[in-house]
Structure formats: structure tokens, C-alpha cells
Amino acid sequence: MMAMLSLTLAFYLQSGPTLDALNEFARKRDVKSLATFSIGDGSEFRVLRGGAYDVGRFGWKVLALEPAFTKRKFVVFTTPLTSQDTGELLFERVGGKLKFVSELDLEPIRLGRHKLSMKFSTAEKSVSIVDDVAATVQEQIKGDVTSFRFSPCYKVSAISDGRSPVPFTQVGGVVMVPRPATNLTYSISYKGTVNLPLYAGAISPNNVTLTNDYWYPLVNRWPTTYDLTVEHPAEWEVIAQGNKIESKLSKGGVETTYKMDLPAVYWSFTVGKMRHIETDLDGLRHHMWSTNLTEDKMRYQPRFNAHILNFYSRSFGAYPFKQWGSLDSPTYGGGALEAYSFATYGEGWLPDADPHEPAHTWFGGILPNTYLRSFWNEGFAVWSEGFYERECALGSTEDRRAAFIKDCRASEDYNAAPLLASGVSIGGPASSLGYGKSGDVLAMLEQLIGTSNLLDAIKEWVRVHPKGTPAEWEEFEAIVLRRNQSLALKDFFDDWFCRPGFASVSVTGLSYTPGRLSGRLKWNGAKYRMPLELWMENGSGARQSVMLDTKECAPDGSFTIGVLGFTPKKIYFDPHHRALRDGASPRFDSFGDATRGMKVYRDPATASYVKCYEGNLKELADLDKVLIVGHPDTTPKMKELCVKAGFSVKGQNLTFRGTTIDLTKAGAVALVDLGEGKRCGIALGKCDLSPKLGKAYVGLCDDIGRMLRGSTRFPLNASALPL
Ligand SMILES: [Zn+2]
Incomplete structure (x- = not known):
């Protein structure tokens, strides 16, 4: 058996793998065998084992993409998609090998503003869209073809450049066209059968939800603006991104137009028969939509949202829309998805204070994230949850800081990749690294530089980031380093962002002499630049904390901290587990x-x-x-x-x-x-x-x-x- 397999592999290496062979390996998620066909290290196949948001759960298929307008031959690994996870995998056949065409490899075109008009049929569970989208040729990028990416449930029927048809070949959700000679506006007609409730989009008799899916063409997941017009029954509600422009009577009912001027990678859209309330609070129009909640229950939500958005506007920069809304959706599934001017929630959650999704207006919206290089914005959204709970100025801030103190939790997933290379391609650990480690690292950065310095860095980032381009960790790092030069934080970023893992550290040899607390850190593995909290307790049981910046330690780990006006009898080492290290989580009995x-x-x-x-x-x-x-x-x-x-x-x-x-x-x-x-x-x-x-x-x-x-x-x- 072994000899046979090697012979088979040797054969493929000369002529290139057949589709049947690729399909067999894809079905078995045999990443190792597939990697032997890769021109690179084969790591692009790793995601076949499971995407960060479960892409691949319906299985992968491999199809040939061989357009007549190019001599080049491609294959597409296809599977039903859900958003913010891996896309389909596109490869070019080169020699006997497969060359991965990542969504990060810049295409010869970049998309600009879209103008979409949409109709749907609930009986067919289908939606038909015509998208007129501007495309700019990227002279510096070589290549005779370029691709749009959709979810594979959308099928393109025609593309024109305004004068004549554009040839195209679609396989899965990858739509390949010849490289255009000049800038142009494509008119793309396509139709989707939308039937993946609790995973991606879903259409039912009274509801059309395209959210959590690629129902619009993407190139390199570049953020874009759009205008959207949808025809719908008069009594239905439209929940779309941006600001509503108008609703007017049409042949088929009502035609509603939304204008989304904040360039976004991830688009949400729902239209349906549902309950709607709206109210003006703190200068914003607040909406709540639900199919199954009572109006009494819905009335609570705007109060939560207004307070959260107001707080974030003051902390991060002005909120960019005239309204905010919460959509309680019967088809979304568990959790929630940000849409920057509203958010979609699975049923059973609202009404509730949710500081996470609104934070994405800044972290994911104003500062867009592709999710291809990391889930950095999830770290900021998770950090924002704690930041809001601690500092939102409802009641006693001192009490809130104690009750909502964040503890860091180490996970084996953090060893999978460094934060700077933790995008969708690494599969499951991308989520742990985004929601978990990133949020914890930001909390430690806040401890080191202070809340107001962190907020100043965020505000600057929001202000200076070039509109309509993806934001990444490196840009934030540069701002933090420049603004906090006296703290010399380069090693903090190197330790936490450029290498995988988490700290394992304890303290020994503690001693106190009047005015001085001394001890030595014992590292089990790599050393980290990080804040470590030491809580001192005196003879009468009173406690006080001091922060040790590990940069202050001698090479052997020894440190001395000045202590004034307090005589400690006992020391607790990082009792709230505010440092990202191994060890048990604190228990509070809340x-x-x-x-x-x-x-x-x-x-x-x-x-x-x-x-x-x-x-x-x-x-x-x-x-x-x-x-x-x-x-x-x-x-x-x-x-x-x-x-x-x-x-x-x-x-x-x-x-x-x-x-x-x-x-x-x-x-x-x-x-x-x-x-x-x-x-x-x-x-x-x-x-x-x-x-x-x-x-x-x-x-x-x-x-x-x-x-x-x-x-x-x-x-x-x-x-x-x-x-
Ligand atoms: Zn999030």
C-alpha cells in the first residue's frame, strides 16, 4: 500500500494532480497529501480541517476553472461560505504543482463604489441583483485575468462593461474575467438561491436575510461603499447599512434606497415582515426590529444602545451614521454580527446591553478588517466590552472597575501562530487568537501605558487611517510606539505579536525592607515584556497593589519596587490574573x-x-x-x-x-x-x-x-x- 501511494504521488508530481485525486484528498481533508502538490509550504490547505467560523462543515469539492480567454488553468476548492471566515481556495496549475492564489495577493483591479438593485422571490428562496461597480486597473499588478469572489450560491448570468458583454467563467463563487485595459464600470447580473439558515443567508416566506454571506462581489476583500435599492412589499421593513435615502411606491410594492458611505468589507442586509420601534436618544435615531419579541421588550434596547454608542463616540471618535439599530433575527443563529450602523442578533439574546457589536463600528467599520491577516478587530471589540463595563460612568466607577476587572486566560491555541499571522487561513485558532489573546494583550497594553494614552492612540488611528483601506495591527503599533516613546514598547509588540504563545512566570525570593519590596521572576520558557500586578497585604488585612513592568527586572529576573506608606506582611502575585500567563483563573463567587x-x-x-x-x-x-x-x-x-x-x-x-x-x-x-x-x-x-x-x-x-x-x-x- 505504501509503495503504491508513493508511486501515485510521483505520477501526480509530473503531470499535476487529477481533479478526482484532489477531490478524494479534499473529501478526506488530507492536508498532508495535498501539501505535496503545493508550490509553497502547503499551509494554505490547513483550513480544510475547519474554518474559524466553521466554513468547511458542508465538505469541500474541487472544480476545474479553465476560462477560454486565458491559457492558464486553475482549480477551485469550493464549499458553502459564511462571512469573516476563509473563502474558497483558488489555485493555478503551474507545472505539476498548484500555486495558491490568496485573497491577499493583490488583483489587477480594485473595486470602488457599488450600485446594486435587488429583487427577490420568497417562493423560490432567491434574490436577483444587478451591481454596477466601478473598477480601477492596478497597473503595478501583473496578470491577464482577475477574479471576483462571491458565495458559491450566487450565480452570475451576465457581465458587461457598459458597451459590450465581458467574457467570464464562474466556478464555485470565483468569477474570472480578462484583465480590463482601462478603468471601467462593470454591470454584473447575478442570482442566488439563499437557503443556509443559522449559517449564512436564508429566505423564508416573510424574511430575506443575506447577512453573513458574500451576496456582493469582492476583490481582495477590499472595503467599498455602496448604494442599494430593493423592491419589497409595502409593509416590510428594510434593515440595511448606512443611511436610508428614500422609500417610494413601485410596480412591485415599495422601492427603498440606502446609501452606505463608510467603506466596508462585510455587508449585512435583511428585509422582512417584522415589528419595528424607533426613538430619538442623544442625537441618534435608534431602531429595534424583531419578529418574535413583544414591543414592551423591544423598548428596552434603544436605552442600552444609546448609552454605549454615546460612550464610544466620546472615547474613540464620532459615530459616523445618523442611526443605530438592533435586529433580533429568527434565522441568524447563535451570536451576533456587526454591520456598523446596526447589528444582527440571534433570537434569545436581546434585550441586553451588548457593548461588543457597536464597538465594531470603529473596529471593523471605520477601521476595516479583512480577517485575512488577523482578527485584530475582535480583540478591540472584546477589550471594548470590558472598557465600557468599567468606565461607562453609570453609578460608581470605582465599584465597576472592581466588578468588571478583566482576567486573562491562556489557551493552547495561542501556540498555533503569532498574532500578526493569525488570519482565516489558520482555521479555528484564528478565533481564539482574535477574541482571546488580542483582547488580553490590549488589556495588558492598557495597564502599561494607562487608559488615556491607549484611548489617545485609538483616536489618532481612527482619525489618520486612510479611508477605504484595510487596517492592520502594524499601523496601530506604530502609533502607540511613537506616542509612548519613553516607555520603549517595541519589545512588548515583538513579544506578543511576532511570536506565538503566552507567558509562564512566577515570583520567588520576596523580601521587604522599609521602602523596598524585592523579589525575582522565574520564567518557564520565553520572557515577555508585560505588566505584573503584586498585591500587598498589611498586618490589619488592608491591601494595595503595585505594578511591575518586567522591563525593570535585571537579566536574572530580580526586581526592586519602591513602597511608601505601607508595610506589607504578605504578597499576592497577580491574583486577578490580569497578565496573560498560565495558571488558574481567579474565583469570585459572584x-x-x-x-x-x-x-x-x-x-x-x-x-x-x-x-x-x-x-x-x-x-x-x-x-x-x-x-x-x-x-x-x-x-x-x-x-x-x-x-x-x-x-x-x-x-x-x-x-x-x-x-x-x-x-x-x-x-x-x-x-x-x-x-x-x-x-x-x-x-x-x-x-x-x-x-x-x-x-x-x-x-x-x-x-x-x-x-x-x-x-x-x-x-x-x-x-x-x-x-
Ligand atoms: Zn466581534
Whole structure:
């Protein structure tokens, strides 16, 4: 068998692999055998094992692409696509080998503004589009052909240059045309059968969702602007990117036009019969669309969104549209997808405060990302979530900083590639590196340079980035380095972006002499430039933290930190795990974690209290693992529990740590220790949605669950080091 296989491979190496052979290897996801045909190192096949967002789950097929207008021969590895993941793999046959044509290899044309007009048939589950798109010839790029990329469910029927037809060959979603002689406007007619609910686009009798798919031609995933006109039934809602220009009556119902002036790589679009509310808040028009949520539920969402967008506008730069919207979609699936002027969510999530998708307006929108080189913008969106929760100026910022402190988590996936080379082609680890490591590295950078310096760098990046070009880590790095020269951060970027992995570090030999804390870092593996937090505890149990920048350590790892006005007796090494290193995550025993799954007792006398907790426990006997919704006046057991929680309740006024709330307008929750390992939860006041207290175990929240005050414990599993 072995000899036969080698003979077969040797044969292919001379004449080039047959389609049958390629299909067999692709079906088996035999990356190793396929790599032997590659002119490069074969790493382009790695993604066949699974894309970052599961592209490839329907299997791969290999088809020949041999247009009549060129002598060159190509093959396409095709599979149904979902956006922000790998595209189809295009190869040119060169000798007996395959030369990968990456979406990163610049094509001889670049697309400009698109003008699309769209019609659909729900009965056929189809959409028909004519796109007039400007193309500029890139003189410096050689080649007699160029390609547009669609999702393979879209089939092009005609392309013209305005005067005559343009020859083309489509295989999968790759549409090849001859290199044009001059700049031109292509008119591309195409039609798609759209039927991949919970993965990409989907059309049902009352809803057309093209989101999460390539329903428009892309070249090099270059960001572009567009105008879109769609014909639809009069009572349907159009949810499109950018600003709405007009809706007017047409033969088939209504024709609505949107103008998207922010160049974007990833386009979202839904039209359908659904509930819609809109309201003006803080100078923006806020929308919410849903098929299945009640209008009462939908009304909460604009309040969350307005506060988040307002905060980001102040922090990163002005929001570029006149409106924002949240779409609660029955076909999107799990999670959500940003569209820069709105976001699409799978059902069961909203209403909720989501600081992630709106952050993409800046990180992915104003600063576009192709996802081909890294998921850098996911790191910024994840970092923004924590940044919003900590600094959003709702209630006590000090309490928020403690409750929403970010812990870093190492993952074996971080060894797969350096951040600078962690795009879609590496498959699954691209997500871990984007959402996980990138966000953690930004949080460490924030510790090193301070929040305001990080924000200044972001603002500059947003301001100076050339509009309509993809943004990358290197551009951000250059800005941070230039703005923070005294910190000499080059080694930070080299350590965290240019090589894979994470830190493994501990501290030994701690000693304290008046005014000086000394010790030595022990690296298990590579050294990193990073912030490391040391928490000192004095004789009376008070704690204070100091940050060690590892750049300050001697070559043998030893360090000395000046300590004034505090006499430590014990030291905790990075107890909140704010450094990206191995080791256990901190445990906090938060109200949210501890009350999940508790039985709920609701006092009928306070039926309007904390509505998000539904329960039918009839009486209060054993309080262990019970969440009680009530008021001390009508639920006598609440008296003692409120005292234990630190709540002083008089009528509808509740005071906690000096802050008084009106229980008809805000809520209070706490995890109460009952002794002998037993505990219960208490909840009172007006809070219609789940209280979001982060790591806090007790606190106050507003009527939609946003934290106003909260107390957070020191990590329960932090272990003290002797001095
Ligand atoms: Zn995201």
C-alpha cells in the first residue's frame, strides 16, 4: 500500500494532480497529501480541517476553472461560505504543482463604489441583483485575468462593461474575467438561491436575510461603499447599512434606497415582515426590529444602545451614521454580527446591553478588517466590552472597575501562530487568537501605558487611517510606539505579536525592607515584556497593589519596587490574573454565578419586583439555594437577610454603602451567607432585566439591570506568598 501511494504521488508530481485525486484528498481533508502538490509550504490547505467560523462543515469539492480567454488553468476548492471566515481556495496549475492564489495577493483591479438593485422571490428562496461597480486597473499588478469572489450560491448570468458583454467563467463563487485595459464600470447580473439558515443567508416566506454571506462581489476583500435599492412589499421593513435615502411606491410594492458611505468589507442586509420601534436618544435615531419579541421588550434596547454608542463616540471618535439599530433575527443563529450602523442578533439574546457589536463600528467599520491577516478587530471589540463595563460612568466607577476587572486566560491555541499571522487561513485558532489573546494583550497594553494614552492612540488611528483601506495591527503599533516613546514598547509588540504563545512566570525570593519590596521572576520558557500586578497585604488585612513592568527586572529576573506608606506582611502575585500567563483563573463567587439555578420564591405582595426572576416556590422553609424576591415589610425573613447584605430598607428607600435608591425605580440584589456553607440570594426593587453585576456579590442596579454600586471580593483562590 505504501509503495503504491508513493508511486501515485510521483505520477501526480509530473503531470499535476487529477481533479478526482484532489477531490478524494479534499473529501478526506488530507492536508498532508495535498501539501505535496503545493508550490509553497502547503499551509494554505490547513483550513480544510475547519474554518474559524466553521466554513468547511458542508465538505469541500474541487472544480476545474479553465476560462477560454486565458491559457492558464486553475482549480477551485469550493464549499458553502459564511462571512469573516476563509473563502474558497483558488489555485493555478503551474507545472505539476498548484500555486495558491490568496485573497491577499493583490488583483489587477480594485473595486470602488457599488450600485446594486435587488429583487427577490420568497417562493423560490432567491434574490436577483444587478451591481454596477466601478473598477480601477492596478497597473503595478501583473496578470491577464482577475477574479471576483462571491458565495458559491450566487450565480452570475451576465457581465458587461457598459458597451459590450465581458467574457467570464464562474466556478464555485470565483468569477474570472480578462484583465480590463482601462478603468471601467462593470454591470454584473447575478442570482442566488439563499437557503443556509443559522449559517449564512436564508429566505423564508416573510424574511430575506443575506447577512453573513458574500451576496456582493469582492476583490481582495477590499472595503467599498455602496448604494442599494430593493423592491419589497409595502409593509416590510428594510434593515440595511448606512443611511436610508428614500422609500417610494413601485410596480412591485415599495422601492427603498440606502446609501452606505463608510467603506466596508462585510455587508449585512435583511428585509422582512417584522415589528419595528424607533426613538430619538442623544442625537441618534435608534431602531429595534424583531419578529418574535413583544414591543414592551423591544423598548428596552434603544436605552442600552444609546448609552454605549454615546460612550464610544466620546472615547474613540464620532459615530459616523445618523442611526443605530438592533435586529433580533429568527434565522441568524447563535451570536451576533456587526454591520456598523446596526447589528444582527440571534433570537434569545436581546434585550441586553451588548457593548461588543457597536464597538465594531470603529473596529471593523471605520477601521476595516479583512480577517485575512488577523482578527485584530475582535480583540478591540472584546477589550471594548470590558472598557465600557468599567468606565461607562453609570453609578460608581470605582465599584465597576472592581466588578468588571478583566482576567486573562491562556489557551493552547495561542501556540498555533503569532498574532500578526493569525488570519482565516489558520482555521479555528484564528478565533481564539482574535477574541482571546488580542483582547488580553490590549488589556495588558492598557495597564502599561494607562487608559488615556491607549484611548489617545485609538483616536489618532481612527482619525489618520486612510479611508477605504484595510487596517492592520502594524499601523496601530506604530502609533502607540511613537506616542509612548519613553516607555520603549517595541519589545512588548515583538513579544506578543511576532511570536506565538503566552507567558509562564512566577515570583520567588520576596523580601521587604522599609521602602523596598524585592523579589525575582522565574520564567518557564520565553520572557515577555508585560505588566505584573503584586498585591500587598498589611498586618490589619488592608491591601494595595503595585505594578511591575518586567522591563525593570535585571537579566536574572530580580526586581526592586519602591513602597511608601505601607508595610506589607504578605504578597499576592497577580491574583486577578490580569497578565496573560498560565495558571488558574481567579474565583469570585459572584451574585450572577452563585444564584444561577437557584429556586425562586416571589412574594405576591411585591409582584412588580425584579421581574427577570420567575419562580413558583410556594413557601420559605429552608433558605439554602433559594432566591427570594420580596420586601422586609411583607416578607419577614427578608429583614435579617437585608441587614446581612448591608441593605438598610425604609419603605421604598434602600440604602447601600451610602447610596440610596427608590425601589420603585431601581433594584438591589445580594448573595447572603447563611453559615454552614448555606446561602441564598435576595432581590428587591424595580429591575426588569437580569442584573449585570460582573464579579460583585452584592449591589444596586438600575431598572434594566445595569450596575450602579457593587462589592466584589478579593479572588477566593488567591494564595499569599510569605515575606
Ligand atoms: Zn466581534
